[in-house]
Every structure is written in structure tokens, then in C-alpha cells.
Amino acid sequence: MIASPTDLGAVTSLFDKPQLYAKFLYREIRALIQGGEATLVVVMPDGVGLEGRDAAAGREVAAATRPGPKATPTQLASDAVTTVEKIAAASGRPLPHVKPGAALATAAPHHGHRLFVLLVVAAALAGVGIALLLRARAIQRAAAR
DSSP states (O other), rough: OOOOOOGTTTGGGTTOOOOHHHHHHHHHGGGGGGOOOOOEEETTTEEEEEEEHHHHHHHHHHHHOOOOOOOOOHHHHHHHHHHHHHHHHHTOOOOOOOOOOHHTTTGGGGHHHHHHHHHHHHHHHHHHHHHHHHHHHHHHHHHHO
């Protein structure tokens, strides 16, 4: 989830170019992905970029997701979770729906930073969970052969 150009560090020129940034970041982290079975999902105000195993299956979902230039970090995080769920389902690997708790959804405005951090952590954990699930399924398929 990339909410502003500063979230990109040295490559701020890729802000609102989610597909280009997904390609760039995937190349950067490819060595860390075991078995090449992960799919990178990048959500920016301008849309979604995909790279990896299920990218082709998720293109239609990605094309339909455009949070918009005025999307808040909370909206981006929510769109990111929903997009990951939809891409997993389109790839034949449905995930359980993740619904933010009522306390998070009704947090007071002065807790916005804390809410943002919690949502980012939740999205990161969801990504790790997806990667572990895909890895476990790959091991099961290999063992079944």
C-alpha cells in the first residue's frame, strides 16, 4: 500500500504508477521469495499493480480497483485487503474475509496515525499469511506427486 510519494523512498517518480512500481519492487525482492509462488499486490491511489504467480488471474480485479486521488490511507488499506481477497479467489485460492474490528473503524480522528499503522501491519500480515498458505499448498502438491 503506497499512500504518498514519500512511501516510495528514492523512487518517488513511480508514485501513481502501480504496475511499474510492482515490477520494480518484485525484481528487488525476488530473491526473498521462496519458490516464486508469491504474488505482489501494490495499491496506490491510481490503482493496483500486480507481479508474480497469480498476476495474470488478478488483472481484471486490479483493473477494477481505483481508490482515487483523495483516498485516505485507511481507504487504501481496506482496498488492499479486498483486492488481495479477490485476487486469491480469482486464482482458485479463496481466503477468509478480513473485516476490521469495530474499534478500528470508529477510531477518533486524533488516532488516525495509530489506525494507519495497525492497518498496514494487518495488510502485511495478510500478505505473509497468503505467502505461507501458497507455500504449504505447493509442498502438499509436491508430496502428492
